[in-house]
Amino acid sequence: MNLILFGPPGSGKGTQAKYLEKRMNFRHLSTGDALREAIVNETSLGRKAKEYVEKGQLVPDSLIGSIVRAKLEEVDSGSAHFLFDGYPRNMEQVKQLGGIFSDLSLGDYRVISLEVSDEEVIRRLSGRVSCSQCGNGYNLNYKQPKRPGLCDKCGGALSRRSDDNPETIRERLKVYHLETKPLLDYFAKNGNLTRIQGESDEESVYQAIQKVMKG
Numbered sequence: 001m002n003l004i005l006f007g008p009p010g011s012g013k014g015t016q017a018k019y020l021e022k023r024m025n026f027r028h029l030s031t032g033d034a035l036r037e038a039i040v041n042e043t044s045l046g047r048k049a050k051e052y053v054e055k056g057q058l059v060p061d062s063l064i065g066s067i068v069r070a071k072l073e074e075v076d077s078g079s080a081h082f083l084f085d086g087y088p089r090n091m092e093q094v095k096q097l098g099g100i101f102s103d104l105s106l107g108d109y110r111v112i113s114l115e116v117s118d119e120e121v122i123r124r125l126s127g128r129v130s131c132s133q134c135g136n137g138y139n140l141n142y143k144q145p146k147r148p149g150l151c152d153k154c155g156g157a158l159s160r161r162s163d164d165n166p167e168t169i170r171e172r173l174k175v176y177h178l179e180t181k182p183l184l185d186y187f188a189k190n191g192n193l194t195r196i197q198g199e200s201d202e203e204s205v206y207q208a209i210q211k212v213m214k215g
């Protein structure tokens with residue numbers, strides 16, 4: 001069974017995806033990570049996507065579709081369970097995903113929505129930093145590193161995502177409410193949606209996801 005982790009920016013999709021990848025053998029596919037990688041490597045896709053990501057707007061569906069298709073085709077889909085993080089984000093992408101799933105015979109998916117309030121999203125994203133070497137995450141509002149600006153684990157420099165600034169955070173939230181959140185109605189009607197309280201600690205959220213996956 002494939003899984004879509006759904007929720008606003010900062011709801012913990014990426015964090016939970018990493019746990020699920022490690023402990024449950026999912027293949028994690030984050031369109032946001034794929035876009036940031038393409039932007040850093042200045043690929044033609046990255047050059048096209050950059051301005052949208054920097055403004056906090058959705059990258060055009062056709063670009064997103066080719067990223068997802070390419071990532072899925074990289075692995076032997078017969079033996080893999082995929083975990084989508086940050087995709088689909090509008091109705092067009094839901095349709096696109098349906099097409100890709102049937103082309104690649106990927107079966108079905110289940111949707112888990114991490115419910116987090118706008119206030120909590122802003123609190124999380126405005127303080128979020130991560131290690132440029134090992135990727136470990138911190139939050140200057142409530143999970144500070146022992147030495148300012150440096151990673152506890154490896155001593156690497158901590159950096160902020162360029163779209164985690166107040167203006168872009170507001171835009172990302174706006175886009176979420178306008179274009180992405182309405183998909184919940186669609187998933188609910190299809191009967192494959194479970195909503196989970198996403199404001200508790202990481203381990204409790206993980207346990208809640210586990211319960212859904214087993215049930």
Ligand code: ADP
Nearest residue numbers: 009010031032052053056057058059086087089
């Ligand atoms: P977050 O969910 O915290 O905003 P992501 O890493 O998922 O972070 O996305 C970062 C940015 O990448 C988005 O603001 C958007 O510009 C772009 N992006 C990611 N996934 C998609 C998608 N499925 N469709 C369109 N744009 C996307």
Ligand code: ZN
Nearest residue numbers: 131134151154
């Ligand atoms: Zn580190």
